[in-house]
Amino acid sequence: MSKTPLLDLVDTPADLRKLKSKELRQLADELREETIEAVSITGGHLGAGLGVVELTVALHWIFDTPTDRLIFDVGHQAYPHKILTGRRDRIRTLRQPGGLSGFTRRVESEYDPFGAAHSSTSISAGLGMAVSSTLAGRDNRVICVIGDGAMSAGMAYEALNNAGARDENLIVILNDNDMSISPPTGAFSAYLARTTSSGTYFYMRDFAKQLASRLPKNWQRRAARVEEYTRNLWQGGVWFEELGFYYVGPIDGHDFDQLLPVLKNVRDANQGPILVHVVTKKGKGYAPAEAAPDKYHGVNKFNVVTGAQVKTKQTAPSYTRVFADSLISEAKRDDKIVAITAAMPSGTGLDLFGAAFPERTFDVGIAEQHAVTFAAGMATEGHKPFVAIYSTFLQRAFDQVVHDVAIQRLPVRFAIDRAGLVGADGATHAGSFDLAYLGCLPDFVLMAAADEAELVHMVATSAAIDDRPSAFRYPRGDGTGAELPAVGVPLEIGRGVILREGTTVALLSLGTRLADCMKAADQLATFGLSATVANARFMKPLDKDLLGRLARSHEILITVEEGSIGGFGSHVLHALAEEGWLDRGMKVRTLTLPDRFIEQNKPEVMYEQAGLDARGIVTTVFQALGMSDLERVYTEGS
Ligand SMILES: Cc1ncc(C[n+]2csc(CCOP(=O)(O)OP(=O)(O)O)c2C)c(N)n1
Known part of the structure; x- marks a missing residue:
C-alpha cells in the first residue's frame, strides 16, 4: 500500500476519477x-x-x-458519499447543531440530488429525474441505491412497476445486506436470502464463464445465450425481468473486480431500466459492527478500539420502555391484544413484547400503509391491534388511517412514539404533525401523555376503547x-385535570410540556401572577367543561403542545369560538x-428556540398582558 493517503487527494468525485x-x-x-x-465522534448511522x-x-x-444523478435511499448510508463529495472537512459535524445532516439533503450539496430519511423513495424520485432528462433531451444516467429493507415498502414496488414499463435508462442498485435495522422480514427478503446464501449463484456464473471460454470463437453467440440462460436460471433475475428490468447480479459489493466492469457495462448499456443486485455486508470492515449489525445500525459516540458505545446516563426508563412494559401487562390480561410494527421492533419496544408474545407480534417490514390496514383487518375479527409507530412514519399511512380505520370506526390503537422534536435526526424525523393530521378525524380518541405514569394509564385506556380508533403519543x-x-x-x-389552581393565567398543556408549565407557574407567582395549570390529557374529545371553567375565570389562556399549528391549540381556539367564550375578551x-x-x-434547545x-x-404571558416592565426584569434576571 502506498504511503501517501489517497483520500487527501480527493475532495470531489472529479479528483477520485483521476485515480487508477x-x-x-x-x-x-x-x-x-x-x-x-467520524461516527465515533458524532454518533449516528454506522453499519x-x-x-x-x-x-x-x-x-x-x-x-x-453530479451530472449523473446518484440517489441514496433513506440516506443514512451516505456518510462515505459525503466524504467524497466536498464535505470531508465538515464530516465531524454530522448531526450536530448547524452541522451536516445525517441524511442526504439537496440544500447541502449538488451531489445530493434528492433528500431522504424516510425509506423507499429513491426509485420514484429517480424515475422522475430520468423522465425529465428524456423530455429535456439530456442523456445523463440516474442511479438509485436502495437496500433490501427499503425494497420491502409498497412505494418501491409502485416505482418498479412504473419504471419497468418505460424505456428510461434508470439504474437501480439493490444493496442486499440481508438486514433492515433488525433482521428483515417477509417473503421477498426470504427469497433474496435463499438465492444469495446458497452459493449457487457463484457456481452458476463460474459455470457459464468456463463454458463460454471453452467454446470455439464462432460459438460466441451461443455462449452469450448460455450466459443468458444461466443468468435466468438464478431465480432472482426472473422476478425483476418479469417486471421489465434487465437484471444483473448478484455480485460481491466489496470486490472492485466485480463492481467496476459491471457498473461500466451498465452505464454504457443504454437499454432501459436495469437492476444490479449487489451483495454487501452491513458494518463491513469494522468487527464490532459486523458482529452486531443491529446494534451498530445507529450508534452513540464510541471507542474505536473496543467498539464500546458511550452510555448516556439514564435517569428514568424511556417512554418506549414504559409503553412496551405496559402493553405486555395489558396483554397478559387480555389475549386479544396484538402488536404490529413496520420494521422497527427495537425502536418501538416491540422486541420486548415479541419476546413475551411471539405469536401476537407482527413485524410487517417497512410497510406502514400495510401495517395500518393489516391492523384494521385484525380489528374486524375481534382482535385488539396496537400499531406501535413513530409519528413521522405514520404520515405515510394517512389514507389508511382515514379510509380503512376511521371511516369504519375500527378500534385500532396507535401508539405514537417519537412525538415532538427528536434532536439529531432533524426535521424528517420530528413528530410534529400527528396531532394536526389525526385531530381532524371524526370519532378518533387522541391522547398525549404528560409523563410516563400517565402513559401507563393511556395504554390501558386505549386497550379499553373497543368501539372506535384511538391514539396516544409520547416523546x-x-x-x-x-x-x-x-x-x-x-x-x-x-x-382533563387541574393540577394547580390560580386566578389570572390559565396554562393548558397537552403532553410532556406540562413540567415546563408548572415551572412557568412558579416563576409567574414570583411576579405576583397567579396561574392555573391544567393537563388536558385528551385533545379529542376535548374537555369542554374544563375549557369553560378556565375561560370563564381567567384573564388569559395559553395552550402548550409539542406539535404544529393545526393541533391542540387550534382545536381549543375552535371550541372557544364556537362556545362564544372568546366574546368577553379573554x-x-x-x-x-x-x-x-x-x-x-x-x-431542549429546539424547544427553547420554539418558545x-x-x-x-x-x-408569552407578559407580552400578552402588556407587562413589558415585568418582561424586562424577567429577561435581565434570567
Ligand atoms: C418509511 C420509513 N420507515 C422506517 C424507517 C426507519 N428505518 C431507517 S433505515 C431502516 C432499515 C433500512 O434497511 P435497508 O434498506 O436494508 O438499509 P440498510 O440499513 O440495511 O443498509 C429503517 C426501517 C424509515 N427510515 N422510513
Whole structure:
C-alpha cells in the first residue's frame, strides 16, 4: 500500500476519477477508516455506510456525478458519499447543531440530488429525474441505491412497476445486506436470502464463464445465450425481468473486480431500466459492527478500539420502555391484544413484547400503509391491534388511517412514539404533525401523555376503547422519573385535570410540556401572577367543561403542545369560538412548534428556540398582558 493517503487527494468525485482502478482498494480502506473515526465522534448511522464504501467509490469513479444523478435511499448510508463529495472537512459535524445532516439533503450539496430519511423513495424520485432528462433531451444516467429493507415498502414496488414499463435508462442498485435495522422480514427478503446464501449463484456464473471460454470463437453467440440462460436460471433475475428490468447480479459489493466492469457495462448499456443486485455486508470492515449489525445500525459516540458505545446516563426508563412494559401487562390480561410494527421492533419496544408474545407480534417490514390496514383487518375479527409507530412514519399511512380505520370506526390503537422534536435526526424525523393530521378525524380518541405514569394509564385506556380508533403519543427519550403505577387504569375519556389552581393565567398543556408549565407557574407567582395549570390529557374529545371553567375565570389562556399549528391549540381556539367564550375578551395564545421545519439540535434547545419551555411560556404571558416592565426584569434576571 502506498504511503501517501489517497483520500487527501480527493475532495470531489472529479479528483477520485483521476485515480487508477488499482488505487481504489486503498482509497476505500481509508474512506472506511475516516467514516468510523467520524461516527465515533458524532454518533449516528454506522453499519449501513460501512457496507457501501466500495460501492460508493465505484459509483463515483464510473459515473459522472453530479451530472449523473446518484440517489441514496433513506440516506443514512451516505456518510462515505459525503466524504467524497466536498464535505470531508465538515464530516465531524454530522448531526450536530448547524452541522451536516445525517441524511442526504439537496440544500447541502449538488451531489445530493434528492433528500431522504424516510425509506423507499429513491426509485420514484429517480424515475422522475430520468423522465425529465428524456423530455429535456439530456442523456445523463440516474442511479438509485436502495437496500433490501427499503425494497420491502409498497412505494418501491409502485416505482418498479412504473419504471419497468418505460424505456428510461434508470439504474437501480439493490444493496442486499440481508438486514433492515433488525433482521428483515417477509417473503421477498426470504427469497433474496435463499438465492444469495446458497452459493449457487457463484457456481452458476463460474459455470457459464468456463463454458463460454471453452467454446470455439464462432460459438460466441451461443455462449452469450448460455450466459443468458444461466443468468435466468438464478431465480432472482426472473422476478425483476418479469417486471421489465434487465437484471444483473448478484455480485460481491466489496470486490472492485466485480463492481467496476459491471457498473461500466451498465452505464454504457443504454437499454432501459436495469437492476444490479449487489451483495454487501452491513458494518463491513469494522468487527464490532459486523458482529452486531443491529446494534451498530445507529450508534452513540464510541471507542474505536473496543467498539464500546458511550452510555448516556439514564435517569428514568424511556417512554418506549414504559409503553412496551405496559402493553405486555395489558396483554397478559387480555389475549386479544396484538402488536404490529413496520420494521422497527427495537425502536418501538416491540422486541420486548415479541419476546413475551411471539405469536401476537407482527413485524410487517417497512410497510406502514400495510401495517395500518393489516391492523384494521385484525380489528374486524375481534382482535385488539396496537400499531406501535413513530409519528413521522405514520404520515405515510394517512389514507389508511382515514379510509380503512376511521371511516369504519375500527378500534385500532396507535401508539405514537417519537412525538415532538427528536434532536439529531432533524426535521424528517420530528413528530410534529400527528396531532394536526389525526385531530381532524371524526370519532378518533387522541391522547398525549404528560409523563410516563400517565402513559401507563393511556395504554390501558386505549386497550379499553373497543368501539372506535384511538391514539396516544409520547416523546423520544427518558421519562421524568415519575413513579409508575403498578397497573394501568383506564382514564375517563375526554377528561382533563387541574393540577394547580390560580386566578389570572390559565396554562393548558397537552403532553410532556406540562413540567415546563408548572415551572412557568412558579416563576409567574414570583411576579405576583397567579396561574392555573391544567393537563388536558385528551385533545379529542376535548374537555369542554374544563375549557369553560378556565375561560370563564381567567384573564388569559395559553395552550402548550409539542406539535404544529393545526393541533391542540387550534382545536381549543375552535371550541372557544364556537362556545362564544372568546366574546368577553379573554386573551388566548397558542404555543405550538413554529411554522417552519426545525434544524437538528438537542431537543431542549429546539424547544427553547420554539418558545415552548418555561421561559417562553412566561414571556408569552407578559407580552400578552402588556407587562413589558415585568418582561424586562424577567429577561435581565434570567
Ligand atoms: C418509511 C420509513 N420507515 C422506517 C424507517 C426507519 N428505518 C431507517 S433505515 C431502516 C432499515 C433500512 O434497511 P435497508 O434498506 O436494508 O438499509 P440498510 O440499513 O440495511 O443498509 C429503517 C426501517 C424509515 N427510515 N422510513
